[in-house]
Amino acid sequence: MRRLNFVVFEEFFTNVNGRVSGICQWPNDCRFFMKRDDEGVPCGVVMEISGASYLVISDDGREYRCRTFPGTKTENGDSTLVAVGDRVELKMIETGTALYEAAITLVQPRHSALTRKRDVRRNRSKEKVQVIAANIDQLVVVVSAFDPPLSTRLIDRYLVFAESEEMEIVIVVNKMDLEDSRETRQLMKPYKALGYRVVYTSAEEKRGMGPLRKTLAGKLSAFSGHSGVGKSTLINQLSGQEDRLRTGETNMKTGKGLHTTTNSVMLALPKGGYIIDTPGIREFNLSGITRDNLRFYFREFLSAMQECSYSSCSHTVEPGCGIMKAVESGHIDPDRFESYLAIYESID
Ligand code: GDP
Numbered sequence: 001m002r003r004l005n006f007v008v009f010e011e012f013f014t015n016v017n018g019r020v021s022g023i024c025q026w027p028n029d030c031r032f033f034m035k036r037d038d039e040g041v042p043c044g045v046v047m048e049i050s051g052a053s054y055l056v057i058s059d060d061g062r063e064y065r066c067r068t069f070p071g072t073k074t075e076n077g078d079s080t081l082v083a084v085g086d087r088v089e090l091k092m093i094e095t096g097t098a099l100y101e102a103a104i105t106l107v108q109p110r111h112s113a114l115t116r117k118r119d120v121r122r123n124r125s126k127e128k129v130q131v132i133a134a135n136i137d138q139l140v141v142v143v144s145a146f147d148p149p150l151s152t153r154l155i156d157r158y159l160v161f162a163e164s165e166e167m168e169i170v171i172v173v174n175k176m177d178l179e180d181s182r183e184t185r186q187l188m189k190p191y192k193a194l195g196y197r198v199v200y201t202s203a204e205e206k207r208g209m210g211p212l213r214k215t216l217a218g219k220l221s222a223f224s225g226h227s228g229v230g231k232s233t234l235i236n237q238l239s240g241q242e243d244r245l246r247t248g249e250t251n252m253k254t255g256k257g258l259h260t261t262t263n264s265v266m267l268a269l270p271k272g273g274y275i276i277d278t279p280g281i282r283e284f285n286l287s288g289i290t291r292d293n294l295r296f297y298f299r300e301f302l303s304a305m306q307e308c309s310y311s312s313c314s315h316t317v318e319p320g321c322g323i324m325k326a327v328e329s330g331h332i333d334p335d336r337f338e339s340y341l342a343i344y345e346s347i348d
């Protein structure tokens with residue numbers, strides 16, 4: 001049966017004579033579609049997605065405009081077939097049209113993925129998990145010291161998200177030129193004590209860019225943070241392309257509203273490493289966090305909760321709570337505990 005199908009397809013491809021068809025099921029056998037590649041399979045990283053078109057930079061530094069087809073294989077199950085950050089294998093397309101230069105034959109396994117729950121009503125594809133970005137090494141959370149003011153509640157939400165995703169996190173405090181530096185550093189002290197990396201910058205005055213570059217070197221970093229904190233300004237400076245992303249200011253001038261692009265974009269850093277700026281990451285939520293698992297994402301709670309009288313202690317009202325005792329004795333920062341209670345209240 002399988003053999004028969006193959007013969008039918010072979011005939012089909014002979015007959016369509018020169019037109020690219022999307023129904024090829026055998027990327028490796030289909031001579032119509034691909035050039036034979038005797039020098040090994042070219043691999044690359046997906047830099048940008050627009051509609052059904054993928055911009056891939058191959059390992060030897062060439063840019064290819066690529067497409068998938070029904071025979072594209074994946075090692076990532078039912079999730080989004082191709083996401084920014086994916087490593088893919090390519091076959092050159094021999095069509096004579098300049099529209100696409102290569103086909104993605106295989107999406108390699110992801111070592112990490114930033115995902116979003118699928119909206120079932122709008123889900124036309126089979127994917128169960130929507131991947132916003134793949135193979136991220138670290139999440140870079142950008143906050144501002146002022147305008148908007150520094151919110152430890154917000155930082156704690158990001159940390160809960162990163163811990164639940166088992167992701168490395170870097171906290172970038174931008175707009176240091178607008179606020180008293182000593183006060184800001186004091187507010188960030190508990191995070192440093194917990195082992196989180198904190199980098200202070202002023203994108204406007206180009207300060208702190210050296211340490212930030214060092215933190216990003218050789219890694220794939222996803223930038224996240226509320227609108228207006230200075231992500232675009234920072235990314236533009238890091239990438240060395242001043243106009244790469246529109247900043248709030250530019251948008252105000254054009255009147256087009258903030259960040260009109262909705263697709264993920266990956267930028268190569270001049271000295272190695274990549275940044276992904278994804279609207280989807282900016283709007284992440286704590287959809288995977290429940291009242292039962294929240295406690296595990298405050299890293300300083302892990303040892304203190306061993307002392308709770310009840311094994312199912314929620315650390316909100318129970319007597320003999322190890323975490324509340326640790327807050328009273330000063331071993332756990334009361335502000336972090338307040339964040340725990342606030343997030344606990346906000347979820348069910
Ligand atoms: P995004 O929404 O996070 O991408 O923020 P933008 O990069 O668009 O910046 C929002 C506004 O803050 C713009 O008017 C920037 O010029 C300004 N801005 C960005 N970084 C700094 C900074 O370090 N200091 C000051 N004072 N303003 C900044």
Ligand code: ZN
Nearest residue numbers: 308313315321
């Ligand atoms: Zn407890």
